[in-house]
Every structure is written in structure tokens, then in C-alpha cells.
Amino acid sequence: MVSIWFFIGISLAVNGALILAAGIYQVVYPPENPGVVLFNLHANVWWGAILLVIGAAYCLKFAPRRQQ
Amino acid sequence: MTQLLAIAVPTRLVHLSPIDVVIVVFYFVLVLSIGWYLKGRANTGEDFFMAGREMTAWVAGLSFLSANLGALELMGWAGSAYQYGILATHWYWIGAIPAMLFLALVMMPFYYISKTHSVPGYLKLRFGEPSRALSAVSFAFMTVLMSGVNMFAMAKVMQIVLGWDINFSIWVSSLTVAIYVTLGGLRSAIFNEVLQFFLIWAGALLIPILGLYEAGGWANLKVLIAQRASEQYVHLWSGLGSFSNNPMGINWVGIVFGLGAIISMGYWTTDFLVVQRILAAKDIRSAEMAPIIGAGFKMFVPIIVILPGLLGLAVLPEKLVPESVATLTGGHSYNDVLPLMLARYCGPGLLGLGVTALIAGFMSGMAGNVSAFTTVWTYDIYRPLINSKGTDHHYVNMGRWTTIVGVLISVGTAYLVMQFASIMDYVQALFSFFIAPLFGTVVLGMLWKRATSAGGFWGLLCGTLSSITMWTWVKIDPTALRYVALSPNAKGLAQDMFQALWSFLVCVLVTVVVSLATKPVPDGELSGLVYGLTEVPSVGDVPLYEKPLFWAALVTVVFVILNIIFW
Numbered sequence: 023m024v025s026i027w028f029f030i031g032i033s034l035a036v037n038g039a040l041i042l043a044a045g046i047y048q049v050v051y052p053p054e055n056p057g058v059v060l061f062n063l064h065a066n067v068w069w070g071a072i073l074l075v076i077g078a079a080y081c082l083k084f085a086p087r088r089q090q
Numbered sequence: 091m092t093q094l095l096a097i098a099v100p101t102r103l104v105h106l107s108p109i110d111v112v113i114v115v116f117y118f119v120l121v122l123s124i125g126w127y128l129k130g131r132a133n134t135g136e137d138f139f140m141a142g143r144e145m146t147a148w149v150a151g152l153s154f155l156s157a158n159l160g161a162l163e164l165m166g167w168a169g170s171a172y173q174y175g176i177l178a179t180h181w182y183w184i185g186a187i188p189a190m191l192f193l194a195l196v197m198m199p200f201y202y203i204s205k206t207h208s209v210p211g212y213l214k215l216r217f218g219e220p221s222r223a224l225s226a227v228s229f230a231f232m233t234v235l236m237s238g239v240n241m242f243a244m245a246k247v248m249q250i251v252l253g254w255d256i257n258f259s260i261w262v263s264s265l266t267v268a269i270y271v272t273l274g275g276l277r278s279a280i281f282n283e284v285l286q287f288f289l290i291w292a293g294a295l296l297i298p299i300l301g302l303y304e305a306g307g308w309a310n311l312k313v314l315i316a317q318r319a320s321e322q323y324v325h326l327w328s329g330l331g332s333f334s335n336n337p338m339g340i341n342w343v344g345i346v347f348g349l350g351a352i353i354s355m356g357y358w359t360t361d362f363l364v365v366q367r368i369l370a371a372k373d374i375r376s377a378e379m380a381p382i383i384g385a386g387f388k389m390f391v392p393i394i395v396i397l398p399g400l401l402g403l404a405v406l407p408e409k410l411v412p413e414s415v416a417t418l419t420g421g422h423s424y425n426d427v428l429p430l431m432l433a434r435y436c437g438p439g440l441l442g443l444g445v446t447a448l449i450a451g452f453m454s455g456m457a458g459n460v461s462a463f464t465t466v467w468t469y470d471i472y473r474p475l476i477n478s479k480g481t482d483h484h485y486v487n488m489g490r491w492t493t494i495v496g497v498l499i500s501v502g503t504a505y506l507v508m509q510f511a512s513i514m515d516y517v518q519a520l521f522s523f524f525i526a527p528l529f530g531t532v533v534l535g536m537l538w539k540r541a542t543s544a545g546g547f548w549g550l551l552c553g554t555l556s557s558i559t560m561w562t563w564v565k566i567d568p569t570a571l572r573y574v575a576l577s578p579n580a581k582g583l584a585q586d587m588f589q590a591l592w593s594f595l596v597c598v599l600v601t602v603v604v605s606l607a608t609k610p611v612p613d614g615e616l617s618g619l620v621y622g623l624t625e626v627p628s629v630g631d632v633p634l635y636e637k638p639l640f641w642a643a644l645v646t647v648v649f650v651i652l653n654i655i656f657w
Contacts, residue, residue: 023131026149026285030284033288034288037289037443037446040109040116040442041113041443043109043439045439057104058434058435058436059304059434060303063303065296065300065437065440070439
């Protein structure tokens, strides 16, 4: 059976990649009105990257082939 | 999805970007995929209702915690932190940690070795059919109401944050839960709860991080709160000497004995919604470790629930008001603080994850209620009282249909809940009705061999009735609160604490008196059910760092230190 930790890895990695991509887009094309406070910290870039790394690590460690 | 977003009302807090919509949709696809993947592993009663009893300590422990991380946790307690300050943290620390450790070290061995499938099932073994029937019916009633509360809270958040129609939110979330629980049973619910646990942290942790940055750190946050509210909002214990010295209108007796010793013990040790996750553990050591792992994480949940409420008090430009006032003025209520903070800090992508975290929290609570309701209905009401001759396959089918029916009843309940002004007061009242007396009955059953079947039944019934009587008395005559809580300065939450305390004492008193007046149960019939007559199995010859007692001691030390730091 596929480990639950693998599903969690997929979830974190996909969400992390999407958030990171959105963050990089905003760095390259900064919006005129960001709509959030502390926009200058670009939280979606580093938070997305953190989620992507953790998710990828889970995916690798608990991949179904490796578990077998 | 464009069509769905078009249902929106114009008062929405935020607008989801396409990337946010993708993240939300991906979450729904993933949880449904997990349910679909697990559908072939829910063919027997043991699989469908008990997840095959093969969960590791980590999976059972995180699921145990996640089932409790529902709508009330995320939105309600953030609102309570805004309203009452750091006092709301008591519900996470003294109102949870001792009870979870007590469950792990004292009660879990009895639940586990009796091989019961539910808490009412244990009452059947210990006190007989009447106690089981009373407990099962009251639990089923409570759990669908709780599920309705969850749905309503979720729909409200979706309305405030995204402008989604309240009916649309209720039906989409409830149908999703119905599908994945019907397909995969408890295993599917547990797997999704663990996933949801991670998503909740991933989506909510950024709010306190950015909030503390904006407020200038914890020390500056305390100064801001003292300026905008009161210095007592950041003290856990120092204002609890009397009812009038703290924003909650409660004293330390209510917190320690009402919340810590009764309500939390009742909830964390006898509420089948959470206990069911532990019963699915693969062995006795995992069953003991799971609540300890849950307790370890529970201590840090205030970071994503209480801290955003406190930060809202310090940094939000507008002043939030009670739900009843917000309804009249069109402003935002205390319960809106978490979505408001989410909108304040989270841009594209992060907003989608934050919204997903809220949805995940709501759905995990709902799935927990539905799966627990399904098991209790099938095993504790339908099988003993309606059809005791069905096959295992028949009961699994009954479980699947009950899941769907349970969701539909919950949807109906959600519409009823809309009539109540305060979500929290409503649920606290429910806890007091059933949970406190049930804890009295179960703990006496486990620890006192002289307790008899008649004593257990009448104690449970009288405790529950006393609780309902007190609640009704105060509802009819609010000045009666001074008698229930023993102070003219007591406020609403104090009533719940003292009501639970009295109903527990009534339950214990009646159980003791009736038991002493009736014939004792022979010791031989109590083996495996009562302390002193049961050989509790050892966790095995394992190193110190693998022993549940070691980790329980460590959690206790951290718990004490945290209370001293925030005294």
C-alpha cells in the first residue's frame, strides 16, 4: 500500500511549487497594488520553496518503489 | 469553477487568483483520490470501522489531533483569543495535555485490551446494554450537531473570505466528505486527517510568523495589546484569582477543576470522535504513544490559532465585535479574525493554501464526526437494538449508507445552527450535557470494581439530566448563573465549567450510592475491564526513549515550563 507520507509529500511539493511560481512571478512583475502588508518580504517565494523542499524529501523517502 | 465563483456575494474579503483556485481544486482532487485508492481496503467491518487496527503511533496520533482541529479550533478559538486574550490557551494546555496523557497511560490499556470498537462498546462490556444505549444515543445526537456546527462555520468563512454562497459551501464540503468516507471508511478518514494536519500547519503558520514580524516581536505585541485592550490579555494565570480580574469572567477553580479535570478529561478520554483514532492503532505501545504524540503537537497548536487572535487585537485597524453586534452593524465579528489575518498577509498562492488549510480543518472535523457517528450507529444502536443477525458484509453496507445519511442529517443541522448567535457557547453547552457525566461513568468503571451496572446507568442518566437542568435554568433565568458558578461576577464560559463540574459530581455520587445499594459484580466478569483485576500488557523490552512513560514525562515538563513562562 502507498504510504500516507507519500501523499503528504505530493501535496506539499505541488503546493510549494505553485506558491513559489506565483511568488517569482510577483518578483519579476511586481503588482502596483499588492493588496497585502509586508509584500516586500516576498513570503510566497521562501515559503513556497520550503514546502517544495519538504514535499520533495517526503516523496523521495516514501516513494512506492522504494517502500517495496 | 468560474461559475462557482460567480455565486459570490459582493462583501467578499479577498479575491482568489487563478493559482489559488488551482491549489483549492488540487486539494479536493487529492482527498477524493485517497478515498478512491483506499476503497478496495474497506471490505470487512474491521477494515471499514477500525481501519484494520494497523495504524502506527504517528498516524494514529496525528489523526487523533487532526480530528479535533475542526472549525471551532481554527476559527472559534482564534476569535476567543481576540475576545479573551491568551486565556483561551487554557483550552490547549491544561484543557488538553493532562487529559491526553491520562488517556495514554491509564485508560488506553483498558480500551485496547478489551478490543472494544467504541466507547459505548466499553460501557456495554462494563455496565451492560442500558448504559451503552444511553451513551450511544446521546453521542450520536451530539456528533451530528457537532458536524452541523463544523459545516456552518466553514460556510461562514467561505462567505466572508471568498463571498461564496453559504449553501454552496455546505454542500460541496459535505458531499466530498461523504464520498471519501463512504469509499474508504475510517482508514480514508484517518489518511485524509493526517494530510489535513500538514496542510493546516503549512497554510496557517505563516500568519503568526509575519504577524510577529509586523508587531515587532512578542515583547512589543504585549505592549500593543495592553494599549488596545488590557494587560490581563497576555497572562495565563495571574488574573484568575477572582472572576472580575480577567476578561473571561472565570476563576482558577473553574479552569483547573471544571476545564482541566472534567471537561477536557471527558472530551479527550471518552469522546469517541477522537478515541476512535487511537483504537485503530496496531499494538498497545502505538495506542499509548499516539495520544502522547498528539499532546506534544497540541501544545504548539496555539501558535496557529491563539497567536493570530492576539495579533489581530494588536494590528488590525478595525475593532471586532460580538456576532450579534456584527449582524446588526455589518462589521466583522471575533470569529472573523483568522480570515481577516489571512487576507492581511497572504498574496497569490499563499491565500489559496490558507483557504485550503481552513477547508481542510473543517473537513477533518466533519469526517471525524461522520466516521464516529457511523460506527456508533452501526455497532451500538443498529446491531444490538434493531438487527443483531446481520452478516459482516451487511454491517459494512449499513456503515456506508449511514455515512451518507449522517452527512445529510449534519447538513440539516447546519441550517439549524444558523439560528444560534454564538457557535462556541452552543458547543460548550453540548460538552457539558454529555461529556462530563460520561467521563464519570467510564473512569469509575475502569478504576472502581465495586461500580455496578445499575450504578453506571443511573449515574450517567442523572449526571446528564442535572447538566441539562442547570443549562435550562440559566437560559430561563440568567441570574441563576451566580448559583451555578458560585459567583455574581461569573460569565458565560464559567457556567460551562461549573456545570460540567456539578454534573460530573452528580454522576459520581449517584453511581457510588446506587452501586453500594446493589449486588456487586463478580471479579471474574471484570477481568480486562477494571484496574486491579486486569493484567495490563507491557509495551515490551524497549529502550528508554521508546517507552511511552518517558515521552509523557517529557511532555509534562514542557507543559509546566510553558505555563510558567506565560503565567
